[in-house]
Amino acid sequence: MPANHRVHGAIARPNYIATSGGVELFYRDWRPEGTPANGKTVVFVPSYSLSGDMWAYQMLPLARQGFRCIAYDRRGHGRSSDPGGGYDYDTLADDLAAIIDALDLSNVTLVGYSMGGAEAVRYLTRHGSARVARLALIASTLPMLAKTPDNPDGIDRAYADAFHRDLMTDYPQWLADNARPFAGPGASQAMIDWIREMALRTSHQALFACNETVNSGDFRDELRDIDVPTLIVQGDCDVSNPLELTSRRTARLIPNARLVVYEGSPHGVFLSDAARLTADIGAFASAS
Known part of the structure; x- marks a missing residue:
């Protein structure tokens, strides 16, 4: 695919990359000391409402195995700028391009979770695959969630409207009510509290606009x-992005895709199945 849109990011200060629009994106870059910068590289795109911190339990073991692991905070999330706009997929894909360009990455395995999977896809269709060798979509929102006349099995608009009301009135309670179904019955309360605190640090404006x-x-x-070769992973008990609506359809649409279903797993497979997901990403990123 031709790269029709070029975005030149610049390292603004340690652990920050500035986009062409002046937004500063916080990123982490973990690799064993002495590992070449152009070695096996995995770039992680986070979930809606969460920062790059969510990937800690994949990044640390993979970095110890010799991978260069990079994760960043989406604009309005975590430590990145809160610019008040730019939450459309084109701009978010350009932010990802700014990270990849500024760090001069190549042969990347691009891993996107939930909304981050859609951003990764838009990056590829907007910027091309010259720097990306493989794509992993984890519990993604793809290909389309909304119920429309030509997508009758989609999610009714009433659910989005209800979430917006909760966001306007008592988002902490909404998180408390939904955290356990998200993380699954095996997650510790401490782990759930960690995820909730991460989500509570996200800009409300970003939450609304990204939704x-x-x-x-x-x-x-x-x-x-x-x-590019694509790995698709999802739990069959995902109540956020139902498997039949999302990953099964996505696997049929991408030419070179492989779907792996985690039986009994929720939306938050990066928590509920952390070791398995890490192993699957590592094996996929190591493939020739």
């Missing part, structure tokens, strides 16, 4: 243009 972006996303045509 609208997710709900309006339609990647059904775009997925057919993905030209």
